[in-house]
Amino acid sequence: MPEFFLELFSEEIPARMQARGADDLERLVTEALAPLSPADVVGFYGTRRLALVATIAAGVAESSSSERGPRISAPEQALAGFLRKHNATREQLNQEGEFWLLDRVVPGEDAASLIARAIPALIRRFPWPKSMRWGGTSTLTWVRPLRRITAILDGCVVPFDLQLGDDDGHGLAASNFSEGHRFLSPGAFMVTSAAHWQQELRDRHVVVDATERRRIIADGVAALAAERQCIVVEDPGLLDEVAGLVEYPVPLMGRIGAEFMDLPAEVMQVSMRVNQRYFALRNADGAAAPYFAFAANIAAPDGGATIIAGNERVLRARFSDARHFWDLDRTRTLDSRVAALDAITFHAKLGSQGERVRRVVILAGEIAPLVGADPALARRAAHLAKADLTTGMVGEFPELQGVMGAYYAAYDGEDPAVAAAARDHYAPKGLGDPAPTAPVTVAVALADKLDMLRAFFAIDEKPTGSGDPYALRRAALGVIKIIRDNRLRLSLTKVMASFHSEEIMEFLAERLRVQLRTEGARHDVLSAILARGVDDDLTRLLARTETLAATLATPDGTNLLAAAKRAANILRIEDKKDGPHTGQPEPSLLTLPEEQALAAALADIEPAIATCLAEESYGEAMRHLASLRTPLDAFFDTVTVNDPEPAIRRNRLKLLAQLRVIMLSVADFSKIDSQ
Amino acid sequence: MTHTALSFQDLILRLHNFWANQGCVILQPYDVEMGAGTFHPATTLRALGPKPWAAAYVQPCRRPTDGRYGENPNRLQHYYQYQVIIKPSPADAQALLLDSYRAIGLDPLLHDFRFVEDDWESPTLGAWGLGWEIWCDGMEVGQFTYFQQVGGIATVLPSFEMTYGLERLAMYAQDVERVYDLDFNGRGVTYGDVFLRAEKESSAHNFEHANVEMLARHFADAEGECAALLNEKLPLPAYDQCIKASHLFNLLDARGVISVTERAGYIGRVRTLAKGCCEGWLAGEAA
Numbered sequence: 023m024p025e026f027f028l029e030l031f032s033e034e035i036p037a038r039m040q041a042r043g044a045d046d047l048e049r050l051v052t053e054a055l056a057p058l059s060p061a062d063v064v065g066f067y068g069t070r071r072l073a074l075v076a077t078i079a080a081g082v083a084e085s086s087s088s089e090r091g092p093r094i095s096a097p098e099q100a101l102a103g104f105l106r107k108h109n110a111t112r113e114q115l116n117q118e119g120e121f122w123l124l125d126r127v128v129p130g131e132d133a134a135s136l137i138a139r140a141i142p143a144l145i146r147r148f149p150w151p152k153s154m155r156w157g158g159t160s161t162l163t164w165v166r167p168l169r170r171i172t173a174i175l176d177g178c179v180v181p182f183d184l185q186l187g188d189d190d191g192h193g194l195a196a197s198n199f200s201e202g203h204r205f206l207s208p209g210a211f212m213v214t215s216a217a218h219w220q221q222e223l224r225d226r227h228v229v230v231d232a233t234e235r236r237r238i239i240a241d242g243v244a245a246l247a248a249e250r251q252c253i254v255v256e257d258p259g260l261l262d263e264v265a266g267l268v269e270y271p272v273p274l275m276g277r278i279g280a281e282f283m284d285l286p287a288e289v290m291q292v293s294m295r296v297n298q299r300y301f302a303l304r305n306a307d308g309a310a311a312p313y314f315a316f317a318a319n320i321a322a323p324d325g326g327a328t329i330i331a332g333n334e335r336v337l338r339a340r341f342s343d344a345r346h347f348w349d350l351d352r353t354r355t356l357d358s359r360v361a362a363l364d365a366i367t368f369h370a371k372l373g374s375q376g377e378r379v380r381r382v383v384i385l386a387g388e389i390a391p392l393v394g395a396d397p398a399l400a401r402r403a404a405h406l407a408k409a410d411l412t413t414g415m416v417g418e419f420p421e422l423q424g425v426m427g428a429y430y431a432a433y434d435g436e437d438p439a440v441a442a443a444a445r446d447h448y449a450p451k452g453l454g455d456p457a458p459t460a461p462v463t464v465a466v467a468l469a470d471k472l473d474m475l476r477a478f479f480a481i482d483e484k485p486t487g488s489g490d491p492y493a494l495r496r497a498a499l500g501v502i503k504i505i506r507d508n509r510l511r512l513s514l515t516k517v518m519a520s521f522h523s524e525e526i527m528e529f530l531a532e533r534l535r536v537q538l539r540t541e542g543a544r545h546d547v548l549s550a551i552l553a554r555g556v557d558d559d560l561t562r563l564l565a566r567t568e569t570l571a572a573t574l575a576t577p578d579g580t581n582l583l584a585a586a587k588r589a590a591n592i593l594r595i596e597d598k599k600d601g602p603h604t605g606q607p608e609p610s611l612l613t614l615p616e617e618q619a620l621a622a623a624l625a626d627i628e629p630a631i632a633t634c635l636a637e638e639s640y641g642e643a644m645r646h647l648a649s650l651r652t653p654l655d656a657f658f659d660t661v662t663v664n665d666p667e668p669a670i671r672r673n674r675l676k677l678l679a680q681l682r683v684i685m686l687s688v689a690d691f692s693k694i695d696s697q
Numbered sequence: 698m699t700h701t702a703l704s705f706q707d708l709i710l711r712l713h714n715f716w717a718n719q720g721c722v723i724l725q726p727y728d729v730e731m732g733a734g735t736f737h738p739a740t741t742l743r744a745l746g747p748k749p750w751a752a753a754y755v756q757p758c759r760r761p762t763d764g765r766y767g768e769n770p771n772r773l774q775h776y777y778q779y780q781v782i783i784k785p786s787p788a789d790a791q792a793l794l795l796d797s798y799r800a801i802g803l804d805p806l807l808h809d810f811r812f813v814e815d816d817w818e819s820p821t822l823g824a825w826g827l828g829w830e831i832w833c834d835g836m837e838v839g840q841f842t843y844f845q846q847v848g849g850i851a852t853v854l855p856s857f858e859m860t861y862g863l864e865r866l867a868m869y870a871q872d873v874e875r876v877y878d879l880d881f882n883g884r885g886v887t888y889g890d891v892f893l894r895a896e897k898e899s900s901a902h903n904f905e906h907a908n909v910e911m912l913a914r915h916f917a918d919a920e921g922e923c924a925a926l927l928n929e930k931l932p933l934p935a936y937d938q939c940i941k942a943s944h945l946f947n948l949l950d951a952r953g954v955i956s957v958t959e960r961a962g963y964i965g966r967v968r969t970l971a972k973g974c975c976e977g978w979l980a981g982e983a984a
Contacts, residue, residue, distance in 0.1 A: 033791055034829060036814035069812075152816070154827040155855045156786050156843050166827065167786075167843070205805045267811060298835050316835065318809040329809045332834025335874060339771045346769055367956030375956070412953070417762075 023061070024080055024133060024176040027216040028141065029073040029200055031170035037266025039151060039165060040067040041232065046149055047072050054140035057082045058133050064216075066230045069269050069319075070204070073172075073230070075216035084130035091115065091122030134175050138182035141173065142191075145184060160192045170210075171196045177214050202226025203269050205320055227270040227321075236265040242273025243301050243315035250275075252303040252311040255291065264299055268319040274326045276300075276334045278312045282341040285348060288425050289415065293340050296419065300337070347414035355434045356427065356444075359409040366411070369492075371481045378473065379408050385517070386469035392512045393468070395461035396439075403443035404466045406431055410444065424448050439463075450503050451496070453540075457507040468504055471497040475529070476520040484529070498533040505560045515558040527556040534560065544571040546695045553690030562638065569640040570689055578648040585654040586691045589678040592663055596675055603675035611673040616660045620653040624680050631687060643688055650681070702871040704883035708801055708863060709755055712779050715800045716753035719793060721781060724754035729937050730944040733758055733819075734780030734860055738936055741822060741971070742978040744784060744847045744856045751783045755863070759944060761907075761951035764900030767893045770875040771865060774899050775892065779861040786843055786857035794831070794841060794859055802870050808833050817842045821943050821967040823849035823975075826858065838866050848975025849968070864888070903951040912952070916945040916963075923970045932977030939970040 028051065035043065044067035051074055052060050058078035066073040089108060092100040094117065101122065105112065108124055116123045146162060153163035162168070162184055173180040173196035184191025199210040200219060207226035213219045220230060229235045240261055247254050265271070282290070287302075287310040294300040294314055303311040314337060318329050364376030372378065383404040390400035410416050410427035427444030439462040446458045447466040458467050474497045478484065485494050504510070514530070515523040531552050539545040548567045557563035573579040597603060612618045627646040634643035663678065665671045685691055703711065717723050727737045734756035735741060743750045756778050764774030787793065791812070795805055803810075812829035817840065819825070828842035844856040864876050867888075873879050877889030923938035946963045949955050955963060 034812035034814075038814070152827065154843055154845055155852075157788060157855065158785055159854065167788075169788075205810070267813060300835075319811060320806065320809055322807050322809075324807065328807050329834050332808065332836065332869070336835040338874070339769075342770050343765075343772060346765060362953070365954055367959050370959075 023077040025075060025174075025215060026055070026060070026078050026133070026137065026180075027073070027075045027172065027174045027213070027219065029071055029170070029172035029213075029219070030145070030164075030168060031071045031172065031201060032164055032168045033166040034069050035067075035072075035165050035266075037069075037263045040069075040072070040266045041262075043067060043072050043148075043150065043165070044074075047074050050144050050148070051076065051141075054144050055133075055137065057131075058136060067232055067266075068228065068230055068235075069267065070201075071230070073216075073219075078133055081132035082130055082136065085128045087126050087128065089124040089126060090118070091124055093120050094122060095120065134178075134180045137173065137175065137180045138196075141180075141196075142182055142184050142186075145171075146186070157192055158190065160189050162186075162189065162191050162194070168192065168194060170194075170199065170201065172198060172200050172213055172219075174198050174213060174215065203228050203320075206270060229270060232265055235268065235271050236261055238271045239264055239268075239273055239317045242271070242317070243275070246273060246275040246315055247303050247311075247313070250303075250311070250313055252305055252313060254315060255302040255304055257295070257301065260295060260299060260301065264317050267299065268317050270319055270321070272318040272321050272326060273315065274318055274330055274333075275313055275315045276330050276337065278314060278341070279338060280312065282338075282345065283310065283312055285341065285344055286425070286429055288422060289344050289348065289419070290341070292419050292421060293344050294337070296421075297340055298333070298337065300333075343418070344415070347418055351413040351415055351426070351430060352433055356406045356409040356430045356436070357434065359412045360405060362412045363408060369477075369481075369483075371483075372477050375408060375411065378477070379405065381477070382407075382466070382469045382473050385473055386465045389468050389512070389517060390462070390465040392517070393461050393464045393508070393510055395465040399437055399439050399462045400443075400465035400469075402437070403440040403447070403462050404469060406436065406440060407444045407447050407466055407470070443467075450500050453499070457500075457503045459508060464504060464508060464510070468501060468510075471500045471504075472514070472518050475501070475526050476518045476522065479522040479526050479529075480520065484525075494529075495533060498530050499537065501530060502534050502537060502560060506564065509561055511559060511561050513558050514560070523558070524556070527558050530560070531556045531563075534563075538567075544574075546693055547571045547574065547689075550689040550691060550693040553693055554686070554688070566640045566689075569644055573644040573648055574694065576648070578651045579644075581651045581655060582648055583691060583694060585651070585658060586681070586685050588658060589654075589681055590692055593675065593678050593682060596664070601675075603672060603679050605676055607673050607676040607680065611670055612677075613670065614661055616653070616656045617674060617677060620650075620657045620681075621677055623650055623653045624677070624684060628680075628684050631684060635687065647685065647688060654681075702880070703801060703867070704871075705863070705867045705879050705881045705888060707883060708867050708870060709777075709779065711801050712797060712861065713753065715797050716781055719751070719783070721751045721753040721783070724752055726754060726756050727940075729940045730759045731756065731940050732760055732943060732947055734778040735819060735822065735824070735858065736940050736943065737780065738933065740780060740782045740856075740858060741824070741847055742932075742936065742975065744782065744844050744852055744858075745850055745975055745979050746982045747853045748982070749784055749854070750856075753779070753781045756780055759947065761899075761903035761947050764896065764903050764951070766900040767877065767889075767896040771868065773864065773876065773892070773896060774903055775895065777863040779863050781859040782856050784852075784856040785854040790841070790857040790859075794839070797859075798833070798838075801866065803833060803838075803866075808869075809835070812841070815840060815842075820964045821946075822847060822971045823968045824971075826855075828858075833869060836865060836869065838862060838869065849972045850975055850979065903948060904953075907948050907952055909949065909952055909954050912945050912949050916942055916949070919945060920966060920970060924973070927973045927977055930977065930981070932974045932981060935970075935977065936974040939967065939974050942970060943967045 044065040048063055048065040052063055055078055060076040060078045063076040091104045110124055114124060150165040153165055155163055156167040171194055179198045180196055183195035198213050200213050201210055202223060203226055211222055223230050243254050290310055291302045294302055301315040303313045305311045322329055363379055364374045366375040368375045368378045383401050386400040386404035387397045390397040413426055415426045416423045424445045428441040431441035431444050442460050443463040443466045446463045447470055449455055450457045458464050478492050478494055535545045535548050538548055547570050551566050574583055607621055612621055631643050631646050663674045713723050724739055737756050739752045758778050759775055761774055763772050765772045811832040813832050815828060815830040817826045824847040826842035826844040830837045831839035831841055840860045842858045844852050844858055867879050871880055877893050879888035881888050881891055919938045919942040923935045926935035
């Protein structure tokens with residue numbers, strides 16, 4: 023089987039787009055060359071190239087097919103239409119029984135011609151996340167300027183170019199040349215096969231396998247760290263990125279000056295990662311080590327001494343900058359910074375950050391006793407929690423908000439619970455992020471998020487299907503997670519004291535439902551309970567959901583659900599005819615023992631369930647409901663609802679309506695999926 | 698590192714020579730305060746339309762929020778950018794760029810040069826492009842952009858734009874840790890002699906003393922004047938007012954009086970001005 027090799031050589035491709043680009047190339051080439059049955063497809067990617075090798079068929083053989091046309095007796099227009107559709111003439115037709123038959127020959131095509139036809143179109147519609155124009159006026163775009171196309175079929179160039187009408191396609195045409203390392207092995211070389219290309223690249227200082235580059239870097243920095251009794255802080259994302267920034271990885275290690283080692287470890291790590299793509303190191307005891315590791319893209323004649331010295335110098339400048347903020351920020355207390363929040367607009371319609379903080383202070387103080395926190399500490403923490411937004415360090419590294427607040431609060435001698443709340447009150451920031459558990463933090467975190475919700479709902483800035491610019495969904499999920507994980511009991515309506523609390527509760531309930539669905543939990547059961555009205559005590563709401571779900575999981579529950587649905591169906595149909603059928607059933611009209619038994623059971627449990635619900639005894643309410651299973655089964659087994667005698671029929675329908683009312687007092691069972 | 702390290706001004710002269718030899722018009726700095734060399738009309742306006750253009754110049758840049766009272770070794774609120782624009786972008790732009798680094802003594806076989814993704818965007822100019830930060834041993838020594846859009850208008854011929862941070866480059870070439878220790882002229886004058894006092898005083902001005910009410914007023918004045926001049930079909934003086942408005946916004950920002958939401962409003966206002974100027978410029982070119 024012939025080997026097809028394709029390389030698209032460009033100026034430097036953003037690291038984060040390379041792997042996806044190689045996947046897309048593999049997929050699109052496999053699709054485009056499908057008639058050649060590509061096999062053993064292997065993709066490559068690197069700083070300046072995407073490439074692919076596959077074995078393919080030598081060509082597509084000539085094939086014939088027969089198309090049955092209209093009946094010979096069919097009108098002339100039908101035959102004309104058939105011939106037009108297949109671009110055929112009458113002379114090509116044969117007869118087969120009563121039908122016209124067109125025998126068609128699809129000419130064969132060799133692999134080279136199919137490739138030459140398919141690849142230019144593929145390149146022109148390649149799905150880069152962001153493409154660009156360059157040079158002249160060609161409409162051919164690429165992630166960065168495309169400079170070479172290597173296309174080889176069994177050792178020979180597949181001739182094609184990227185012209186398209188008047189568009190010169192940047193003058194690009196397929197060749198059998200590739201390029202090695204930009205600096206260490208500049209210039210073009212001739213390629214005869216994929217294996218030859220890989221070998222030549224290796225000789226020309228390009229490790230073209232991304233996994234191998236990654237391994238060289240990971241092993242190299244780990245070995246350098248081990249020499250100094252350190253370990254590298256795990257960071258797979260950074261490793262991937264660095265592997266996409268070098269063609270010829272040379273792991274190196276630099277030293278961090280002792281004068282910087284008192285900087286917070288988070289500050290050092292963020293600065294190294296975000297600005298420099300350096301790996302942070304830890305000593306055996308977990309403390310920040312005075313080294314950093316990185317990968318260069320060249321092996322320099324001085325063993326990298328100049329490169330290391332340069333990188334150390336850059337990092338000194340970065341850390342000096344961090345030190346400047348660290349020192350300057352601490353010349354003032356966090357407390358003294360709070361006033362500056364008044365000058366920062368939170369939202370044009372919602373006033374300043376300062377006003378927002380004052381609202382959160384009050385709210386946190388009110389929530390505190392409900393979550394076991396000291397109200398004074400909660401108020402203090404809420405007062406200081408946003409003050410780090412005015413510090414230089416957070417201005418420089420926004421991802422350090424909260425973290426710096428905690429450092430500065432501790433430095434100012436604030437209570438440790440206050441410092442912790444400053445650090446963690448943004449949590450949870452996402453689904454995987456744990457919810458805070460420290461009571462003071464919980465109070466501030468809840469207050470922070472609830473205030474967001476009530477403030478934006480008040481100015482009618484609610485999330486829409488397409489947008490959630492103020493991340494209110496995240497705030498809602500945060501509220502839910504904090505309450506669930508800490509099993510908090512509080513009436514959110516009372517806490518929020520908002521004119522929009524009903525709307526907000528519906529929003530929270532919807533997020534909760536989506537969340538349960540994501541978790542694979544019984545979101546339909548939650549819907550059934552929510553249909554009875556939103557419970558603003560989420561823990562109670564979830565307890566009800568769990569209880570109902572547990573009941574439904576028992577045989578009694580399953581049967582009850584089936585019976586309830588059956589009753590509802592009958593009522594729906596009959597109500598349409600001559601409904602509604604409401605009112606107390608008339609005992610004298612209950613003729614059969616099974617309907618009398620059901621009526622008695624309903625009369626018993628109706629007040630019992632009302633009492634249970636009032637007392638929040640959901641388990642008990644469920645047990646009462648489940649006790650209906652036996653009389654209900656018996657009822658449906660023996661009683662015909664639609665009795666020929668209208669008064670009896672009407673009375674039986676009233677009985678079912680009574681059942682529906684009782685069940686509806688617990689949940690709307692029609693929302694529950696039968697399982 | 699060369700043994701005969703280039704002085705700061707020699708560095709500029711070498712770059713002038715290099716890019717002059719590539720056919721660039723060597724311009725002098727524009728005389729309005731601006732945050733980046735891109736704001737110079739020789740880049741912003743000339744990047745538009747179908748006429749080829751090649752220019753290089755030094756532009757003093759004001760970044761009020763980057764002031765460090767002269768205490769940081771390489772952050773400045775006033776510094777020099779070396780700016781090159783070539784339209785359309787030449788096929789060997791990357792090679793030219795690396796040659797320019799060789800011309801100032803930085804050898805890519807001894808130093809680790811990288812092209813690191815940088816999607817350049819100037820919301821105030823309604824401009825964006827794709828390209829890279831140029832790294833030398835982990836330090837950003839330049840920014841390379843293929844212009845895709847300016848003033849909200851797609852570039853007919855994409856330009857190649859290169860911006861060098863001259864102070865950082867010189868620190869490399871001279872192996873100097875602190876910007877103020879840079880040899881300015883090869884005859885004993887340091888960068889600190891020229892600029893340290895200005896950095897201290899300007900930092901104080903930017904962060905502490907700039908009159909916020911006055912700045913806001915001047916911003917509104919510049920905005921109004923720009924619009925009025927555009928009405929008179931005078932896009933070049935109108936554009937001067939646009940640059941002024943942008944700088945006034947930067948000063949307000951340094952004073953910490955602009956919130957996240959207000960910031961978007963200010964940027965939008967400057968962008969409207971820039972867009973009007975770019976449209977006016979193109980209309981004049983076509984006429």
